[in-house]
Amino acid sequence: MRTPLLALALAVTAASASPLSKRNLSLQPAGxxxxxxxxPFYQAPNGFQRADNGQVFKARPVWTPFDSEAxxxxxxxxxxxxxxxxxxxxxxxxxxxxxxxSPPRIMVLAAPIDSACRDCEVTYALQNGGGSNATDFILSAxxxxxxxxxxxxxYVAVPDHEGPKAAYIAGVQEAFGVIDGLxxxxxxxxxxxxxxxxxxxxHGYSGGAHASAWANQFLSTYGKGLNVVAAAxxxxxxxxxxxxxxxxxxxxxxxxxxALTGLANAYPELDDxxxxxxxxxxxxxxxxxxxxxxxxxxxxxxxQSFYSFFRxxxxxxxxxxxxxxxxxGLLGNPVKQDISPAATTDGVVHIPTFMYHSITDNIVSxxxxxxxxxxxxxxxxxxxFESAPGFNHTVAAVVWTADTYxxxxxxxxxxLKLDQCNQTLGVSTQPGTPEYIAAxxxxxxxxxxxxx
Ligand SMILES: *[C@@H]1O[C@H](CO)[C@@H](O)[C@H](O)[C@H]1NC(C)=O
Ligand SMILES: *[C@@H]1O[C@H](CO)[C@@H](O)[C@H](O)[C@H]1NC(C)=O
Ligand SMILES: *[C@@H]1O[C@H](CO)[C@@H](O)[C@H](O)[C@H]1NC(C)=O
Ligand SMILES: *[C@@H]1O[C@H](CO)[C@@H](O)[C@H](O)[C@H]1NC(C)=O
Ligand SMILES: *[C@@H]1O[C@H](CO)[C@@H](O)[C@H](O)[C@H]1NC(C)=O
Ligand SMILES: *[C@@H]1O[C@H](CO)[C@@H](O)[C@H](O)[C@H]1NC(C)=O
Ligand SMILES: *[C@@H]1O[C@H](CO)[C@@H](O)[C@H](O)[C@H]1NC(C)=O
Ligand SMILES: *[C@@H]1O[C@H](CO)[C@@H](O)[C@H](O)[C@H]1NC(C)=O
Numbered sequence: 001m002r003t004p005l006l007a008l009a010l011a012v013t014a015a016s017a018s019p020l021s022k023r024n025l026s027l028q029p030a031g032x033x034x035x036x037x038x039x040p041f042y043q044a045p046n047g048f049q050r051a052d053n054g055q056v057f058k059a060r061p062v063w064t065p066f067d068s069e070a071x072x073x074x075x076x077x078x079x080x081x082x083x084x085x086x087x088x089x090x091x092x093x094x095x096x097x098x099x100x101x102s103p104p105r106i107m108v109l110a111a112p113i114d115s116a117c118r119d120c121e122v123t124y125a126l127q128n129g130g131g132s133n134a135t136d137f138i139l140s141a142x143x144x145x146x147x148x149x150x151x152x153x154x155y156v157a158v159p160d161h162e163g164p165k166a167a168y169i170a171g172v173q174e175a176f177g178v179i180d181g182l183x184x185x186x187x188x189x190x191x192x193x194x195x196x197x198x199x200x201x202x203h204g205y206s207g208g209a210h211a212s213a214w215a216n217q218f219l220s221t222y223g224k225g226l227n228v229v230a231a232a233x234x235x236x237x238x239x240x241x242x243x244x245x246x247x248x249x250x251x252x253x254x255x256x257x258x259a260l261t262g263l264a265n266a267y268p269e270l271d272d273x274x275x276x277x278x279x280x281x282x283x284x285x286x287x288x289x290x291x292x293x294x295x296x297x298x299x300x301x302x303x304q305s306f307y308s309f310f311r312x313x314x315x316x317x318x319x320x321x322x323x324x325x326x327x328x329g330l331l332g333n334p335v336k337q338d339i340s341p342a343a344t345t346d347g348v349v350h351i352p353t354f355m356y357h358s359i360t361d362n363i364v365s366x367x368x369x370x371x372x373x374x375x376x377x378x379x380x381x382x383x384x385f386e387s388a389p390g391f392n393h394t395v396a397a398v399v400w401t402a403d404t405y406x407x408x409x410x411x412x413x414x415x416l417k418l419d420q421c422n423q424t425l426g427v428s429t430q431p432g433t434p435e436y437i438a439a440x441x442x443x444x445x446x447x448x449x450x451x452x
Pocket of ligand 8: 384422423424428
């Protein structure tokens, strides 16, 4: 009931704020319960293929649970590109802070969407704010970051970076979705009235770290021209096997199975291959991952060996077609045009980057991360890498939150000095200290406190 009223109020504010006739934009009322697969808002308009990446086609104000810290929130539908090179559209939720920093500071927040189902993407979760299946899993994971970003006076963009095919873990797709999500923010004056002198940063944890890290390494190609000054992400998946092995047969099996399904969503060739190699139980699991959100999918796959869904077991992922995509999935490897026609990458991050990871992470394997960081540093990257033992994946997400926001803040305010790689054991700003609370603001802190 709150939704239509608030949406209306926002629509009025927005209509008076900015002339819409200049762009191809239609303002529509938010449908609160229609999932994306059935909601015409998510459908590409005629002629979208001719648009520039990041062009906004449609927009509508939305009510989300974070509006107390925002002056406005909109969903936008924007132009992006599929991993396989074709034109596409995807959506983002864009927030304006109550007291914007000037010149503008923008955080692209990649949510841990972690789903191969179209109806479990983050814009839909945010829009429903408590009423949908998609919600439970994602909302708590993005809440702290949305509050913290807005508190700091930053504009916050939360894209459906998996694109229209729910290509979870398809790094190329996620990169394009994140990068064009930033462009959509820059192209949407209802939220961001003036872009002059803007700076942007990337942030995400877990599945969101995956998307951020991939976007980071495509910034100088697909993201050329954007002023992204730093990135911060943690619990980052850097290869497939170590995390698949960790999750196979465990309570978190659904996450890895969702990832394999998301890859098949991105690459028809891989989908065909899987269809040939799966036992009937695997075919059923693929279908489940495409149609259920994580709250429903988790019990279906609980403790199951997804390797046993394949005729040739774990080895299947090393067979020609699958190997092509598991190799492509190695973060930091150069990506060539034959496998990524829209843009290539040298695999190196070229902006100052903060990474953090619990050495005892139970969901995203820590094992391959130090070697990834070293390889990046050897190739000229500037990475601050903080790690510590003793935290599980969920807890580690908040342990380094103040370090994240201090890092990004210093990148915005020009005081960040990272002349070389720096690998540090520990956490600089301890959770619960006044410095920690000051770094993220009271709304974010209340959420963390409430969960402890
Ligand atoms: C913009 O709108 C015009 C008129 O409706 C249409 O001809 C054109 O194709 C649209 N462009 C895009 C990129 O949607
Ligand atoms: C699920 O697997 C974990 C090990 O990954 C094991 O400790 C636990 O007992 C299993 N639970 C059930 C109900 O089988
Ligand atoms: C949403 O929840 C309902 C009821 O639990 C279930 O039937 C449906 O399949 C779920 N949808 C998704 C996309 O998970
Ligand atoms: C899937 O089916 C195959 C072949 O029947 C079987 O060997 C395997 O154990 C099954 N996997 C699960 C998790 O039930
Ligand atoms: C995949 O193949 C490579 C060599 O081609 C080998 O080193 C690796 O152990 C194999 N992995 C699996 C899971 O079979
Ligand atoms: C993570 O650790 C916290 C604190 O020790 C605990 O409360 C929580 O249940 C753990 N979560 C998982 C998924 O293991
Ligand atoms: C820049 O941000 C850092 C991190 O929050 C802070 O410690 C520092 O005081 C800020 N400096 C200026 C000049 O605003
Ligand atoms: C490395 O990072 C830590 C934590 O941010 C910091 O305390 C330390 O001064 C840095 N070391 C160097 C050499 O920059």
